[in-house]
Amino acid sequence: MPGKLADCQERDPALSELFIVEGDSAGGSAKQGRARKNQAILPLRGKILNVEKARFDKMLSSQEIRLLITALGAGVGKDDKDLSKLRYHTIILMCDADVDGAHIRTLLLTFFYRHYQEIIDAGHLFIAQPPLYRVKRGRAQQYLKDEPALEDYLIELGAGDLTLRGQGAPALSGTPLKQFVKKAMVLERVLDIFERKGRNRHVLTALARQPTMGAGALATEDHLREIITAAEAYLRAAAPETLPVSFSFEEDREHACVRLVASTRANGTAQRSVIDRELCLTPEFEELRRLARDLAAAGEPPFLLGESDAGEPVHNLPATVARIMAQARKGLEIQRYKGLGEMNPTQLWETTMSPESRTLLQVKIEDGYEADEIFSTLMGDEVEPRRKFIEANALNVRNLDI
Template identity: 50%
Template sequence: MENLPTPATPAAPSSSSGDYDAGAITKLEGAEAVRKRPGMYIGDTVHYGLHKLVYEVVDNSVDEALAGHCTDIEVVIHVDGSLSVQDNGRGIPVGPHPDPKFKGKDTLDVVLTELHAGSKFGNGAYKVSGGLHGVGVTCVNFLSEWFKVRIQRAGKVYEHSYARGVPQDAVTVVGETDKRGTLISFKPDPTIMEVVDFNFETLSQRMRELAFLNAGLRIVIRDMRIGKEHEFKFDGGIVSFVEYINKAKEALHDKPIHFSTEREGLALEIALQWNDGYDERIYTFANNINTHEGGTHLSGMKAALTRTLNTYAEKSGVWKDLKETPTGEDAREGLSAVISVKLSNPQFEGQTKTKLGNSEVKGLVEQMVNDQLATFLEENPIVAKKIVMKIGDATRARIAARKARETVRRKGILDGGSLPGKLADCQSRDPSESELYLVEGDSAGGSAKQGRDRRNQAILPLRGKILNVEKARFEKMLTSAEIVTLITALGTGIGREDYDPTKARYHRIILMTDADVDGSHIRTLLLTFFYRQMPELIQSGYLYIAQPPLYKVTRNKKDLYVKDQRGLNDYLLRIASDHSRVVTPGGELGGSELRSLLEKVLTYEERLEKLAARRDARVVDALVQGSSLNVATLSNEALLGEQVAQLRAYLQMRMPDTLGRMETAIVDDPEAQAKKLVVKTDINGGLRQSVFDHAFLSSPEYQELASLHDAFASLGKAPYKVKVGDGEVLALSVQEVLEAVRKDAQKGLGLQRYKGLGEMNPEQLWETTMNPATRTLLQVRVEDAVESDEIFSLLMGEAVEPRREFIERNALNVQNLDI
């Protein structure tokens, strides 16, 4: 497969002593090269490299969109750890490759197994593309445990599969279609990749960016493991991006300032809109790549923005009363902006290669922004006046904030010389081992002070709810005693001039609040403070949320603390497996065998719940347990009819009410050269359509359900006898077995749901929440910067209507409502 070159002369053998001679020189090519040195191709084999695999596949679909041939992309993370990307582009070409050096190899194999073989090297197939190295999807193939491709092209459906880059069969026609596109599915190879769990938020952020940067392109990302889904489509491109960022804020001007221009081979597109907030949000891109660390295009934009606005304001005389000239930070207060540049030879630098380094870009961007923005301000005096007045307000606020800071400093509070009296500091002066617990209330604070490890754990009790910094200017923030106390304890200072995150006195800052509505509110206020005022502490991984137990379970006069509902389920299963027996046609189950079965049933129920978003879970369950529907069945209409009869019989036995308004139909599915089953059921008075076709029945989600059912089927046919206590219960399904043993396990248990930390004494608080050997901490990370900013603005900002819409939209998803 690899076409390794034959050397003209034999290589001299390498000496056994390890000498550096001719025999030590080897050349790696193809799959061997990529698998031996994956970091050279995808950056690393952990989080960055894992998600890079997805981006390489998606970028090919985006290139189809850039070329005008694709409008929809769907990314799905599956329950088995695999991922699929489907588009409606032209489909990867198939058929023998015309180049004789490939010896009649199918074009699809050339694309997927030959490095640097692609259509982005100047032959006109793509005018613009996300990358030019030509190794992307090939590397994904080489670094995948398995890799499958399904192509709709020229009226045919083609399939092909690989294992670690090796073709498993020939390219095969499997059906007919009038659609077109490519579906690629792959599972990262755990023998190469150190991390194989895809992060939904990380991928979602990238998909949103691509949708914004490619106007009109619809991208859907779905995570079947957690039932979460986002759909992105923005007809306005980066203008929609800016409007999206500002949607939970009050914009100063209705429409973002937008211009697109080109100079000396550099294409620049920029969108700007100021809001009444106090934070700047600027996102920069180069060739569709998110340059998180900025670079020369950002420097050029900032310089031009400050100079152009200052020049305009001086001419208009708006700032005559200002005592100081506005700074660049003043000009950017409340600014949301997106900068996108495209250039032929980008140079990236920085630790993550996301900082644009082309020196010529700064001057070009500065010139273009100067020209375009100056023209806009002259032609739109009303908008211009609002912007410069906002900048004037920011300057006055900065001066007032400096005075407020100096006033506070004169009182000796912020100078670090005297720590707050309510702070119970730790003995260690090494920040890397020191922890600060921010505890809600004096009662819990007292328990925490008594229960802590004084050597390295500091306690700062917070009284009541701190100021919402999302709605407050800086100078008002400094009038809040709780916030000033917090800033002083942290030791970082605050504000543009004084803030220094490297001076943090603790490298673990742990939010410890009650598990009720007030506790959640206080935690959110604290998160807002850190996100808006000290984001570097989050980026450095210093911020954590304590995870106190949700339940205390008392059994036989012994107490056990359980973190959450899943932990409670596990505990109940342990009791059930020790005290219950299940008699089946295949024998009697108890102990570890019974527990293994019950865990599978729990997983089965969770998976059904996730599928309920798109199909009636009752029907899926009936198909899995009451029939033997599979991909092969779809090719035989008579067999399929029998499966429908079995489905109805199962529902009649288990859920006869379901049949009241259930309709079934068997229809053609030419793409699979088979049939598909369409079932309509009554849900809440309306008909719900569920489609069971080749794609669904071959999906990892359905396959997992079928696999779990196989484990249940080995028990023999229901009913089963469940021996609990001194009696017996008859169960008609494995779900009823779970329900019976769980109900029995709860007998005699004392269950207390904790709401307040103050309900625990110092020893309990230490053992459950503060002891490093037994506690659980949740590290706060920003995986999706745009969504994080939106959530904080939505929940904590001034705008009421977006918040109401958010509550209404998510009302039915609420769990554990505390009223």
């Protein structure tokens, strides 16, 4: 057996588990915290070879890949592979809960998909769900899987006793307020995408709130002028620091319509935000419009937020979210695990390894053709298809490392 492998006592593969662990540090904690009777631990160092790009002989020359193949015990390659010799029928990928961990997990999934698809088809491959956060309030503590889980926890805590009052709309509290805050946070992430592409987030929000704003609104300047008037009123109330904004029109001959151009200045730097037909037809802009309209139902800023009937004024959505998050964090200790190795053996067992408390995701292939395309796109040599895939799925992820 490979030197790094801490094998289990059980010899029946149906009762044996193999944890493939990211890093020696986490491997050490896992070895101490495991159930030695039926849980084996194989630590792998760093990011393993991307087998999508490697020839078979190069793959076999990789030390980490050889360790993994030896631990599985079933050989590799069409002439030497014998799945009846597989030593574990529960194989668990246990990587850090951050972006690097996701990359390593993808490399491992690529390896299993390309060389051990039979293991996946037999239902033997799983993904562990270690927590990314531990939150502690007084003596009570709770583990949270990822950023969305932390957000939900903080929203529940921060918005619980508060009421939000917008101009000309019913007050929000309880579940409606929590849903409002969640949508506001998603809106900010969508705006981050546009801001990275050089567009002003406040101008886009002001325009997207208008019910008739879309590709059809670019047909005539007259229609756009009505939208601009309403958008300017919103900016005066919610983002006065954006003013002045100069709106102008450009002809779009290709689509027989106009482009709307918003010129602003931030920290002395001029910014030119172009709103054209192509932008209005993107999934991101459609999502922005939907969220902005839903949030507009809470009324116009400034808002009043507090436990009392009066509350304190907040001038826009980001300030509202920030106030609620600050309320939630009072008296709260939040620990973010940089890696599995930061957890002691007992914590790792309780959160990630114990059959009584852990959560495992079973790896399944529902569409072989689509799976093949995804692995080729994400892990292959071609950069352009990967870029397009990432852009097309940008709304489906929270943290993206490009």
